[in-house]
Amino acid sequence: MSLASFYANAPRHLVAVDCIIFGFEDGKLKLLIIQRKVDPLAGAFSLVGGFVQENESTDHAAIRVLRQTTGIRDIFMDQLRAYGDAGRDAGARVISLAYYALIRISEHDKLLAQQHGAHWLSLHQIPELIFDHNEMLRDALERLRDRAKFHPLGFELLPEKFSLPQLRNLYEEIYQRPLDKRNFRKKILAMDILEKLDEKDKSTSKKGAHLYRFDRKKYDALTQHGFVFEI
Amino acid sequence: MSLASFYANAPRHLVAVDCIIFGFEDGKLKLLIIQRKVDPLAGAFSLVGGFVQENESTDHAAIRVLRQTTGIRDIFMDQLRAYGDAGRDAGARVISLAYYALIRISEHDKLLAQQHGAHWLSLHQIPELIFDHNEMLRDALERLRDRAKFHPLGFELLPEKFSLPQLRNLYEEIYQRPLDKRNFRKKILAMDILEKLDEKDKSTSKKGAHLYRFDRKKYDALTQHGFVFEI
Known part of the structure; x- marks a missing residue:
């Protein structure tokens, strides 16, 4: 078998990145949440996310999606984990790579974020998010607690x-x-x-x-x- | 835009799982390595890996690939991280999810593993592996050291x-x-x-x-x- 046909026979998947961005403001730990403006899922709340493109690394995809969706740039994101259950996304089989970051809210343009439909919500204000995004948030908080411990x-x-x-x-x-x-x-x-x-x-x-x-x-x-x- | 066309427009990717399986035997920490028997890459050394199929979770893909390649079953694998650089695989753009596990070598059928071309090699015996598999091994060892510390x-x-x-x-x-x-x-x-x-x-x-x-x-x-x- 040639290398080309070896790869040609394998299934291909949609791969998304989802960004869990924590900030701290007015004594509250806050999460950056998007209210989707256009279909599909208009009105629904989600993490900042998007699809990995053909020729970009997954790390770059996370940086690009965050910048395009919220205007936030120049931050370092850590991988949280991959979410790969076959039925996790209601619309199609999508494998998602979750990234997370801690940032100073004051250093990033809040107006720009809001123009994009992005909002900082404190943890007890977080609504029901799409797909498994609430689970991603729980896992990221767990990771944060682990970091705070060690x-x-x-x-x-x-x-x-x-x-x-x-x-x-x-x-x-x-x-x-x-x-x-x-x-x-x-x-x-x-x-x-x-x-x-x-x-x-x-x-x-x-x-x-x-x-x-x-x-x-x-x-x-x-x-x-x-x-x-x-x- | 409908949900269906939203997904239809996004690029699709090959997604692999690679398993970093550590064992301990004769005073040596060992890694399970495959010598590939068929083209492409016949003769080359790699981690145990394979492609994620249409309707299986990525976690299941890792378990299936390990079982099919080595006969090892009933072990728990942790996610290490995703490797998503666009050029990491010489043959095609493949996003790989690396998993790792620690197992007792004696409890798993060594003959079965060897029939599949799988071998336990101690760390200083590890040859040049394909793609970024040596990097995955380094990262997994780093994770192991972190675990041993805390x-x-x-x-x-x-x-x-x-x-x-x-x-x-x-x-x-x-x-x-x-x-x-x-x-x-x-x-x-x-x-x-x-x-x-x-x-x-x-x-x-x-x-x-x-x-x-x-x-x-x-x-x-x-x-x-x-x-x-x-x-």
């Missing part, structure tokens, strides 16, 4: 300067439960990745909350090294 | 009863470097997942090495919980 987290999501309550808030959003203030403070400071600044955030109280920033070198070293963060 | 490892690879030198040997194979005996012993015992048996392995010395087995309940709890194993 590696430092926050650099991609928080502003450069943040208070401890803000950082705790982020972890509370990821775990979807309240965390003990003193315990969190003790454990996060013990990581030795925070640099205390001579500034305060006075937006939430008169006394104000000290601002911190990540010591990038220590943060990266701890990312490399790993730990178990018990909360 | 979770207990060995249950799927070792016989039910094993000595500490055997267990250390497995870690040495995964990390591809020698580990300090006393340090390893101290750290692995501190995990409190091993049950010391009243038997000795006398195959390697007159004095013999105590045999252990995993306390499955503690092993599973620690798998759930995680830790950092520094070696």
